[in-house]
Amino acid sequence: MNEAPQETLANLLTEDRTFPPPPEFTRSANVSAEAYEKADADRLAFWDEQARRLDWSKDWDQTLDWSNPPFAKWFVGGELNVAANCLDRHVEAGLGDRVAIHFEGEPGDTRAVTYAELLDEVKRAANTLTDLGVEAGDRVVIYMPMIPEAAVAMLACARIGAPHSVVFGGFSVEALSSRIDDAGAKLVICADGGFRKGKANALKPTVDEAVDRCPSVEKVLVVRRTEQDVDWNDRDLWWHETVANASNDHEAQAFDAEHPLFILYTSGTTGKPKGILHTSGGYLTQASYTHRSVFDLKPENDVYWCTADIGWVTGHSYIVYGPMANAATQVMYEGTPDTPHTGRMWEIVQKYGVTIMYTAPTAIRTFMKWGDDVPARYDLSSLRVLGSVGEPINPEAWMWYREHIGGSRCPIVDTWWQTETGAIMVSPLPGVTATKPGSAQRSLPGITVDVVDDEASSVPNGGGGFLTIRDPWPSMLRTIWGDDQRFLDTYWSRFSNMYFAGDGAKRDADGDIWLLGRVDDVMLVSGHNISTTEVESALVGHDTVAEAAVVGAADPLTGQGIVAFVILRGGVESSPEHLADLRNHVAKTLGPIAKPRQVMVVSELPKTRSGKIMRRLLRDIAEDRQLGDVTTLQDSSVMARIKDGLQAAPED
Ligand code: WT7
Numbered sequence: 001m002n003e004a005p006q007e008t009l010a011n012l013l014t015e016d017r018t019f020p021p022p023p024e025f026t027r028s029a030n031v032s033a034e035a036y037e038k039a040d041a042d043r044l045a046f047w048d049e050q051a052r053r054l055d056w057s058k059d060w061d062q063t064l065d066w067s068n069p070p071f072a073k074w075f076v077g078g079e080l081n082v083a084a085n086c087l088d089r090h091v092e093a094g095l096g097d098r099v100a101i102h103f104e105g106e107p108g109d110t111r112a113v114t115y116a117e118l119l120d121e122v123k124r125a126a127n128t129l130t131d132l133g134v135e136a137g138d139r140v141v142i143y144m145p146m147i148p149e150a151a152v153a154m155l156a157c158a159r160i161g162a163p164h165s166v167v168f169g170g171f172s173v174e175a176l177s178s179r180i181d182d183a184g185a186k187l188v189i190c191a192d193g194g195f196r197k198g199k200a201n202a203l204k205p206t207v208d209e210a211v212d213r214c215p216s217v218e219k220v221l222v223v224r225r226t227e228q229d230v231d232w233n234d235r236d237l238w239w240h241e242t243v244a245n246a247s248n249d250h251e252a253q254a255f256d257a258e259h260p261l262f263i264l265y266t267s268g269t270t271g272k273p274k275g276i277l278h279t280s281g282g283y284l285t286q287a288s289y290t291h292r293s294v295f296d297l298k299p300e301n302d303v304y305w306c307t308a309d310i311g312w313v314t315g316h317s318y319i320v321y322g323p324m325a326n327a328a329t330q331v332m333y334e335g336t337p338d339t340p341h342t343g344r345m346w347e348i349v350q351k352y353g354v355t356i357m358y359t360a361p362t363a364i365r366t367f368m369k370w371g372d373d374v375p376a377r378y379d380l381s382s383l384r385v386l387g388s389v390g391e392p393i394n395p396e397a398w399m400w401y402r403e404h405i406g407g408s409r410c411p412i413v414d415t416w417w418q419t420e421t422g423a424i425m426v427s428p429l430p431g432v433t434a435t436k437p438g439s440a441q442r443s444l445p446g447i448t449v450d451v452v453d454d455e456a457s458s459v460p461n462g463g464g465g466f467l468t469i470r471d472p473w474p475s476m477l478r479t480i481w482g483d484d485q486r487f488l489d490t491y492w493s494r495f496s497n498m499y500f501a502g503d504g505a506k507r508d509a510d511g512d513i514w515l516l517g518r519v520d521d522v523m524l525v526s527g528h529n530i531s532t533t534e535v536e537s538a539l540v541g542h543d544t545v546a547e548a549a550v551v552g553a554a555d556p557l558t559g560q561g562i563v564a565f566v567i568l569r570g571g572v573e574s575s576p577e578h579l580a581d582l583r584n585h586v587a588k589t590l591g592p593i594a595k596p597r598q599v600m601v602v603s604e605l606p607k608t609r610s611g612k613i614m615r616r617l618l619r620d621i622a623e624d625r626q627l628g629d630v631t632t633l634q635d636s637s638v639m640a641r642i643k644d645g646l647q648a649a650p651e652d
Pocket of ligand 1 (some may be wrong): 030265266312313314388389390391392393414415416417418419420440482502514516518610
């Protein structure tokens with residue numbers, strides 16, 4: 001072989017800044033560098049030890065059964081109750097008075113729910129579900145705003161072994177009914193509505209219409225939150241008339257480690273939603289371990305806040321199961337970050353003395369856009385660890401988060417994972433890793449993530465390729481609900497014996513991993529595979545740009561040309577010179593190959609409900625095509641506004 005290997009994905013961006021953990025942080029950190037050595041020496045023994053942090057009613061006979069890949073079984077023969085691990089054992093240990101949830105409603109109403117109160121409510125809800133005929137194995141759909149009852153509903157399902165399927169409270173009748181139907185749910189738990197953007201946002205009408213189409217549903221249990229008028233059907237029951245009157249006497253029964261815990265539908269950015277199935281023992285082991293190690297949780301002192309919605313996997317693993325298995329005290333916020341003002345998040349941090357904050361790059365870039373002076377008005381000195389999840393975080397946004405939120409003192413953990421992985425897979429450890437803006441860095445102890453080329457060989461440092469996972473992990477998805485073949489085709493067919501995550505990635509000169517976006521979004525320019533992430537990061541690195549999305553559009557000369565959509569920072573006016581400057585800035589940062597063919601200024605970008613940019617729709621604009629499916633857009637009118645705005649914008 002004397003030909004240079006075909007480059008799988010270009011590596012254009014370099015980053016020299018690193019931030020070692022503060023020495024006092026390292027001294028008291030939950031996890032030290034030794035964890036990597038232990039896990040490397042014996043991966044299964046390492047996970048065995050982590051599983052022992054939970055309470056098991058019956059010990060397991062085998063840590064991992066991988067005799068029928070990719071269908072894994074973890075902690076084979078073991079039995080536990082997930083809800084009892086999140087509640088009963090803490091109350092039994094004398095922590096009943098500890099606040100589990102500091103609830104902050106959008107209108108400003110608050111509730112502090114202790115572990116004892118949460119357990120009481122979960123027991124009542126479990127009895128109610130049983131009275132309604134829900135048995136172990138039956139599916140329950142939950143469609144709720146961000147209120148404590150959403151967590152109660154999930155834990156009550158877990159307690160009786162009825163897998164839940166939480167559907168994000170912003171989804172449509174169509175999305176809700178297809179998910180109810182696919183899971184064959186017997187019960188739907190919902191609320192009359194929730195408060196969002198200063199208004200009561202009704203949920204019950206969507207449920208009514210969806211359930212009319214779903215013969216599997218026998219009952220609908222309704223939490224009263226907004227007190228708005230609702231239509232009432234024979235199948236409907238009020239939570240406050242059933243759960244509140246149910247007995248709080250409930251013995252949790254243990255289930256097999258592989259008993260299904262939940263189904264969570266993920267659409268990605270295209271295609272029919274996939275019901276990702278997670279089970280009990282392995283899932284809870286990894287959710288709990290990663291929550292403790294990655295955020296360095298000290299449950300006696302910390303006030304933790306994850307800003308995700310309970311309808312996403314982040315809410316499952318890092319609001320409900322991980323934190324509660326660890327007896328954490330956390331904040332739960334119902335509303336939007338700019339209601340009633342753009343300082344709401346920081347006001348909450350100050351009010352509750354939040355110490356650990358976990359949010360998404362899309363939110364961080366929005367805060368940047370709103371201006372440095374907003375967080376500066378609040379006392380954020382309680383914060384000690386900051387987390388990021390959901391998308392690659394550009395170095396610029398990372399630095400802003402560090403300086404303006406973390407007071408240049410808090411380690412930032414950029415956590416890569418997926419609905420499918422169930423828990424964090426790639427992340428710095430805050431007391432161990434010298435962090436690097438923009439990089440998720442390395443797999444956690446016990447996890448073997450790799451970056452490989454087309455032939456499944458690991459790429460050397462400096463190379464780019466596909467992100468894969470070489471060994472099974474405890475919280476891995478077990479299948480796609482009702483569709484084993486799709487599970488095999490989607491994740492296990494690209495490479496043999498390896499899980500393919502669908503993401504592009506590179507390894508830098510130090511061997512650290514950088515996530516480069518979905519491989520479907522990679523642009524092919526003059527024979528080079530260029531990631532959208534790197535070009536977007538370069539654009540956000542220009543001090544006039546708040547947010548950027550780039551796509552490859554068909555180009556007669558280069559195969560694809562790079563077309564960039566940018567949102568400018570507050571107060572910046574664009575001009576043809578400015579746009580030329582942006583294109584040159586990218587060429588200077590990444591090299592001439594990455595210079596955008598065109599830059600367009602927009603006021604918004606099309607995003608999914610969880611904040612991911614839908615590049616497919618931007619490609620339709622860049623190639624002047626009819627728009628494709630917009631049903632998963634957060635705001636379906638945004639595309640029209642982008643198009644209208646572009647007609648009025650200066651040409652580059
Ligand atoms: C996809 C999974 C994981 C919970 C929330 C999203 C992207 C996620 C990162 C990160 C770069 C990231 C990937 C991944 N992603 N975290 N830290 N850096 N990309 O869950 O909706 O299943 O999405 O989100 O593309 O595959 P999800």
